[in-house]
Amino acid sequence: MKTIVCTENERMEEILRACRICFVGMADTDGVPYVLPMNFGYQDGVLYLHSAQEGRSIETLGRNPRVCIAFCPSAELVAQHDEVACSYRMRSESVLCWGKVEFVEDFEKKVEALDILMRQYSGRAFTYGAPAVRNVKIWRVEIEEMSGKAFGVPYKA
Numbered sequence: 001m002k003t004i005v006c007t008e009n010e011r012m013e014e015i016l017r018a019c020r021i022c023f024v025g026m027a028d029t030d031g032v033p034y035v036l037p038m039n040f041g042y043q044d045g046v047l048y049l050h051s052a053q054e055g056r057s058i059e060t061l062g063r064n065p066r067v068c069i070a071f072c073p074s075a076e077l078v079a080q081h082d083e084v085a086c087s088y089r090m091r092s093e094s095v096l097c098w099g100k101v102e103f104v105e106d107f108e109k110k111v112e113a114l115d116i117l118m119r120q121y122s123g124r125a126f127t128y129g130a131p132a133v134r135n136v137k138i139w140r141v142e143i144e145e146m147s148g149k150a151f152g153v154p155y156k157a
């Protein structure tokens, strides 16, 4: 089985959209990494995330806004020979996105981001109370670089 590098943006977007969560990697200025599972929305090359107004992630991003976000929809254990340990693989796909977090402060733009997030999970539209919109922190990450790989692909495929 082999690993294939995926270069088509459309395929990478499909992998992103198939995910329910992502893993947001941050790096503090002392080099200490911090990775959080989070929900997300994706539209037109931009990732949207939401959080509380305060916390370690907000402090870390205040010092260094650069992130690397990992996506992996699911993974299936496969083997070419049941008795051969090194023939076992995870059949799966994953995408990594790099960019910088900008916090969205404009009320209408926050609502747009919440719509993108909620539509991705529920497929429907919502209205939001003004205090809820004011209290939520919206993260906007324009994707600067993206890479994709498919793992455990059969040689015949």
Ligand SMILES: Cc1cc2nc3c(=O)[nH]c(=O)nc-3n(C[C@H](O)[C@H](O)[C@H](O)COP(=O)(O)OP(=O)(O)OC[C@H]3O[C@@H](n4cnc5c(N)ncnc54)[C@H](O)[C@@H]3O)c2cc1C
Pocket: 021, 036, 037, 038, 039, 040, 049, 050, 051, 052, 054, 055, 056, 057, 058
């Ligand atoms: C499937 C899933 C989806 C999530 N989606 C979101 C989302 O969309 N938005 C959102 O804001 N949060 C989400 N969370 C929670 C998120 O992972 C963080 O816990 C949360 O954002 C608080 O982060 P913080 O840096 O403000 O933590 P703080 O409250 O400042 O954390 C204090 C300390 O708690 C520990 N800690 C924080 N988070 C975690 C964690 N996830 N696991 C283990 N230890 C932790 C760390 O040691 C940290 O230093 C999700 C969690 C899961 C499991």
